[in-house]
Amino acid sequence: MSLLKNLQSLEKQYAVLEPTQHQRHELNKKIEDFSDVFLDDIDNIAAFNADDKVTSLFKLDDQRQNLDEILSIYRKDVIGKGIVASSPGHLGYIPGGGIYASSLADYMAAVSNEYAGIYYASPGAVHIENETIEWLKKLISFPQSAVGNLTSGGSIANLIALTAARDKFKIKNEVIRKSVIYLSPQVHHCLHKAVRIIGLEDIQYRIIDLDENSRMLVSDLEQKIQHDKDQGLKPFLVVASAGTTDTGAIDPLEQMADVSEKHGLWFHIDAAYGGFFIMVNSKKEAFKGIERADSLVIDPHKGLFLPYGLGAVLVKDREAVLHSHHYLANYMQDAHQDHVTDSPADLSPELTRHFRGLRLWLPLKLYGSEPFKICLQHKLLLTQYFRNSLKNMGFNLGPEPDLSVSYFWYACEASIQNQFNRKLLEYIHKDGTVFLSSTLINDQFVIRMAILAFRTNTNTIDKAVIMIKKALKLCLKDFKLIA
Ligand SMILES: Cc1ncc(COP(=O)(O)O)c(C=O)c1O
Structure with missing residues (x-):
């Protein structure tokens, strides 16, 4: 067979990967009907099924199945087992629900497969993504000069913030063992995880006492920082929560900002769960001081009810974020242009990623805040x-x-x-x-x-x-x- 014939034959064999318009409509209709049946009944189904036995039909063994069969297995053994995260009855951990407009945005982003990591590859997508960061900055009253990144969730967002803090304060080598982090016993465990991931496992921790409302006691924070300084240690990072996972407590942000500033420490706020409550007038007072953080995490897949897959980090010191995340490579030379805005890949461990900004931007465009x-x-x-x-x-x-x-x-x-x-x-x-x-x-x-x-x-x-x-x-x- 000639090379040309061989290529043409192969092209026919994988044509299934590009369905015709008619086939697309058929597939879409099935998914749409499936979604309608599911969402129309969402108020009536149980929020939790403790049965965790899943089907052997998940096995990938090259046995083809049609979409009807797959949807029925999905309904029974994926949605129907464990927590139904879209259910109104999900009141565990941190729920959000998953607004429909975001699932349509995910579909749009995937259909055209935007490359949202680099400005040069998709300036439109990166502008949209950065516009959501601008919106978040305004919400939190962060300055124009702050940078931000949309992440898969709060854990990666906290990781980026702590990496920036580490780089800014040059916590490395022998400095690690003498450096100290101050946090609440209720801090989310992803912060402990982040500390380890960024190589600071040997750092010293100080767990701050809480008041009866589970908020950190500023007097204890101040005392512990002073004591560490007196001992010749290097206080480095204060972590507050604006909404703890255990009890929803908002730490005294303004006073913690004062203490951090006085001692020259990096002040990080994990507002992954609680941050969007700043929109509610009656709660604004409790968030006073949030704008003084050096870095902040806020998760749209919690407080803005998006389907899972969207956290955000804001950091005031742009250079600190670029230090670990901005790289040049020969194969990327075409992308290295003077651009008008930061590329998400320069501010995050990720390069190629889903165009996740659309799932936040579209609902805000459609409905406003x-x-x-x-x-x-x-x-x-x-x-x-x-x-x-x-x-x-x-x-x-x-x-x-x-x-x-x-x-x-x-x-x-x-x-x-x-x-x-x-x-x-x-x-x-x-x-x-x-x-x-x-x-x-x-x-x-x-x-x-x-x-x-x-x-x-x-x-x-x-x-x-x-x-x-x-x-x-x-x-x-x-x-x-x-x-
Ligand atoms: C306060 C807080 N921070 C961070 C996280 C981690 O976020 P994610 O699960 O999106 O990684 C959570 C998750 O519930 C949280 O409640």
Whole structure:
């Protein structure tokens, strides 16, 4: 066979990779119908299914299957197992829901396969992406000169921020062991992970005491920094949270900024969960001082209800971010031009990546920011509504929450209290109508409620109350506390 014939024959054999318009319509229609059936029923399906046995049909063994079969397996064994993250009843960990406009943006971005890492490759995509960063900077009152990056989530965003802090303060070699980080016992574990990933495992940690609302005590922070300085150590980084994962606490940002500034430390704020509540007027005061951070993380896949896959980091010192992330390479020489704006790849460990900015930009263009703000306001009130119901049922409640994460427990004899509440959560998970998770507060097992999924409403809470009442009754019987 001639080379030409051979090529033509091969082209025919992989033509399946480029469906015709008719085939595309058929595929799209199936996905669209599937999405409609799923979303139209989203209020009625359980938020959690503890069954984790998944099908052998996931196996990739070159046995072809049609889309109908695949969708039915997907419905049963992907959506139907574990947490239904799009459900209004997802009140565990940090939910968001996943707004539809973002899934359409993902589709658009994937169809034209924009290369959003480098300005030269897709100036339009990079402009859109940087425009979302500008929007976030304005929201947080960061200066024009700050830079930012859209990441896959809060963990990578925190990693980028801490890398910049490390590079700015030149924490390397023998300096590592003498340097000190100050953080809350409630800091998200991705910060500990980031410290290790960036080679600072041997750094010293100081865990700051908390007040009764789980906010860091500035007096303890100040005292520990001073003590370390007196010992000849090198205080380096202060990490605050604007909304902890455990309790939603907002640390005293303004005072922490004062202390960090006084001692010349890098001040980082993890606002991955709580940051967007700054849009709500009643909460603005609690965020005072946020604009003084050196770096900040804020996750649209939490507080703006986007489907999973979008965090963001903002850093004031551009050079500090470029230090580890900006590289030149021979094969990239065409892309090295004087450009008008930063390329995402210069500010992140990633080069090629999904054009993730569109999933944030499109909904903001379509709806503006107002519905997001109102939805967040609604979630704060809904948290109160849930807490009132729990109180009426006889539960003990954690302190008045700063945001929309709160916790409760059933008080009984100290020796069995943790066991009782663990069992109670087991019954709640078995039921699954609404999903709740748990945490430990001073070694006490408590049940958490995190109200952030945009679909969560009063119906959800009313269903949760019925579910919890049932679970409590079963638990009380198990522990022979009622007949
Ligand atoms: C406060 C906080 N920071 C960081 C993270 C990590 O974010 P991600 O899961 O998007 O990596 C989370 C996740 O829940 C969080 O609640």
